[in-house]
Amino acid sequence: MPEQGMVIRGGAVVTAHEIKEADIWISDGKIVRIAKDTLPKATGTTVFEEVDASGMYLLPGFIAMPTPSLYKRKEGQTYIEVMREWVRSGCTSFVDVLQLEPWMSRPQLEYQQTRHFNSPLDYAWHLGMEAAQLEGRTVARYRELGFSSFHVTIRSPEEISSIQWETLWQLSASKQTIVHLHIQNDASVKQEQRDLIRQLWLDATKYWKVRTVIADSSAAFASREFDPFLHIFRLPAETTDRAVRYMYQRFYDSCPVASPLQEVRIDCRRRWCPPEMLLCLLVRLASTNIAKAIGLYPQKGSLTPGADADIVFLKKENWLTKYDLSTILNFSETHLPTSVMSNGKWMYRNAQFHLSIGMGRRIFDTKPNVYVI
Known part of the structure; x- marks a missing residue:
């Protein structure tokens, strides 16, 4: 047949x-x-x-990156409503961060992942951890369980010097891993400390050639401060308009910036580029670049x-x-x-x-070190 x-x-x-x-x-x-x-x-x-x-x-489907993590939502109907809102705005897959706790054994870690067995969308897991947990054996062990992206929370500049960078370099090259930097976002970390943490992280990852995503846009438009292959910047909503204009001015250059669709805000009080060109830039920022950064490209983020x-x-x-x-143009609300x-x-x-519960698949084979953005 x-x-x-x-x-x-x-x-x-x-x-x-x-x-x-x-x-x-x-x-x-x-x-x-x-x-x-x-x-x-x-x-x-x-x-x-x-x-x-x-x-x-x-357009290629967009990729959602929920904050806070979606797997912590226990009420089934709320979970499905979130999925429907994503689909209605054009998202066809998502990435969730599972926070690693000291008490979690392997069976407990796997149990935490069962939440997305009901997902109607394809999804990938990232693992969140503290700086002290970012050491070679831990990363290698969880890499074997299918995790290739690790979100690390840094609270002080001293924590960066304690990381086993040589081991991470080896794993980054041989096991296709990537590290996401998250600077603790509260009053305990002063702005001077945030700036110092970001700079030390940029310097260390550049020296050891560890590919990283930085959830901080302060250096995203200063090309002398970062390596365009090693450093990728996940932008907050307030800088996405600047990023789209930046990409338009350097249309065929490498621009290592990405932002989930739900966080994209573009100021259109004056038309500064053709509308179809803006649509291409939106696809690049919220679909193609994210897919490349998290290792889903070209399976996702491309037609x-x-x-x-x-x-x-x-x-x-x-x-x-x-x-x-x-x-203020936001694709997911206006169009x-x-x-x-x-x-x-x-x-x-x-x-x-028409979505069906459980039709989504977990994507294991992610390769976040392959493509220039």
């Missing part, structure tokens, strides 16, 4: 750098071809359902052959005609997509949800 596939015709495919008219062919949840052609809708092994996307932009068929359908007329209506697809299955179509 022939397999069921899908061909999406008539849409404009949006990538991080361009928009092109093309058809998207999908089989077994993957994109198998992107081209403007008239191939038959049936082959010897696959029958392709045809979907009309005329007047639509086709290319071999990638998961995670596709957001956005009406052109909404984007082009309502672009200037808000002084909601018409339909959202994940792994070739409809999650949201014509304002109706």
Whole structure:
């Protein structure tokens, strides 16, 4: 019996750098071809359902990074409502941070992960830890359990000097690991200390060639202070407008900045770039760059052959005609997509949800050290 596939015709495919008219062919949840052609809708092994996307932009699915961690939400209906809001705004996958506690044995750690067994979206786990836990044996042990990204909380400059950087360098190179810096965000850490922690971290990771994501934008636009391959900056909402303008001015340069869609805010009181170009920049910042930083690219964050068929359908007329209506443009609030697809299955179509509990998969094989951003 022939397999069921899908061909999406008539849409404009949006990538991080361009928009092109093309058809998207999908089989077994993957994109198998992107081209403007008239191939038959049936082959010897696959029958392709045809979907009309005329007047639509086709974007790669966005990636949510919830704060605080979603796995701590115990009420089932609340969990599903959060998922629905993500889908409705164009998110097709997410990353959650599991905080490592001293009492957690391996079975307890695995039990904490069962929360997302009900997830309708694909997801990846990151592991959160204190600076004292960031040592070679611990990282190697959890790397074998499928964790490749480690979120480390630093409270003082002295903690950075106590980290076993030589061991981390070896693991970063051989095991494809990445470290996320989080500076303790409370009154106990003064601004001078925050600046010193950030600078010491930049210096140490640059010297030891450890790839890192820094949840602090202070150095993101000072190219002399960071290595564009090793250092990636996760931006807060207040700096995303500057980041998008920065990328527009250096359109084909490496810009190692990323921000989840829910945190993107763009000031559009004056039109400073063509609206379609802005859409490309938005895809780069909130989809492609995040996927590269966390090791999901090109499986996520791209519309290319071999990638998961995670596709957001956005009406052109909404984007082009309502672009200037808000002084602060937030895609997920102002320009909601018409339909959202994940792994070739409809999650949201014509304002109706079709997501199923438990259809999401955990993604294990992440490689955060592969791509320049």
